[in-house]
Amino acid sequence: MSVLELKGITKRFGKFTAVEEVSFEIREGEVFGFIGPNGAGKSTTIRAIIGAISPTSGEVRLHGKPVTAQPDYRKHIAYVPGDVQLWPNLTGGEVIRFFMEMSGNADTEKMETLIREFRLDPKKKCKTYSKGNRQKVALISAFLSDADLLIFDEPTTGLDPLMERTFHRHVLSAKSEGKSILLSSHILSEVEKLADRIAIIREGKIIETGRFSELKHITRVHYLVRTPEDLAAVGRMEGVHEFRQEGGEAEFLVDADRVKDVLAALKRYELEGLETLPPKLEDIFMRYYDAGSGAS
Incomplete structure (x- = not known):
């Protein structure tokens, strides 16, 4: 079953075409790797998915329906960017609880487990956090959400290797729960470990999509x-x-x-x-x- 489907997404900024005819689908309970170097069009595509920008042409469909016909479709998505910005005068714990309340989640036991596993001090104000700690707040909030589509755009930027492994473990746990994950990264080893299928984007165009085993003919x-x-x-x-x-x-x-x-x-x-x-x-x-x- 398709959870997310992109059909011919094109986005132009004036005369510049950021992405052109981007199409792929993400199925229920799969990790989909979206790879390409900086500037290839990954983040523009993701911004179109989450509604931060409107595509020039093409269609984004969630659970088989156009998102334009679903005013509340964002409640099904949890998004973590590569550079997380938080409310500076709130503590990390307050931000996490805010997002939990927004999604109606009251599982404080899971929250405490995630905070412990990601080694976050939830009592510190966000303005004192390093980039990695801000990233942890967003990742914990995403894993606590009831969203059935998790979108991670360069999610391990700022994390040390131990925390990267913690992130990988929770991605696979979310997958086992039937959630779908879009993992956008330029770290190829990370995608290789986690992804069931991948799409490679270059200069705004998808140049290959499929399971890793299906792409061996071009390696x-x-x-x-x-x-x-x-x-x-x-x-x-x-x-x-x-x-x-x-x-x-x-x-x-x-x-x-x-x-x-x-x-x-x-x-x-x-x-x-x-x-x-x-x-x-x-x-x-x-x-x-x-x-x-x-x-x-």
Whole structure:
């Protein structure tokens, strides 16, 4: 079942097109990764989803209905931006309780658990908080909400590695409860750990959408080869990248559509070992962006 669906979202600011024909859907109980570098159009797309801006064209649908026909649709969404701003003279605890009251949530036990796990001092005023602590207040409030769609835009900015892991754990917990999560990030390892499906955006356009396993056709296979022979000729083959050989071990990447040719070539050598490493999201991402920038 589709919780959120974007159909051809385009947003222009004068002559500048920030996003163009952006379309994807997020299903019930899934983590959807939305990746791209700064300026690619991620935040503009999210602002269109939450109603902060109106798209020039296209449609946002929530639970199968256009949001323009749902005046109260925002109650179904919890949004955490990458740079959280809070009321300076309220304490963190007061802000969290305010958002709880707004959503009708009275689960103080869960609130206290989250505050403890995120290591937040709720008695301090927000004006004294670091960026990371402001982020914690917003994340705790989002996880406490009754929203069935959680939107995180660069959510771990300012968090230390321990708090990043705490965030990851609660994302998966929300998913297990049937909530849907849109995770927008430029941290590829974070998306790779959490996302069921991903969309890659470049220069305002979606260039690929799908499960990670479905995108392996556009990535490169990473090989480690142990051999006493010189594999320099293999390193010069079309589709072979980042070749290096030292001490009886060669390492290189191969375009997926050239794997058959490279394996055929390797049969001519005396091999002591051949190891294939799984492709990474970074390989997919960088191959697209290298192509877009004209890099090899």
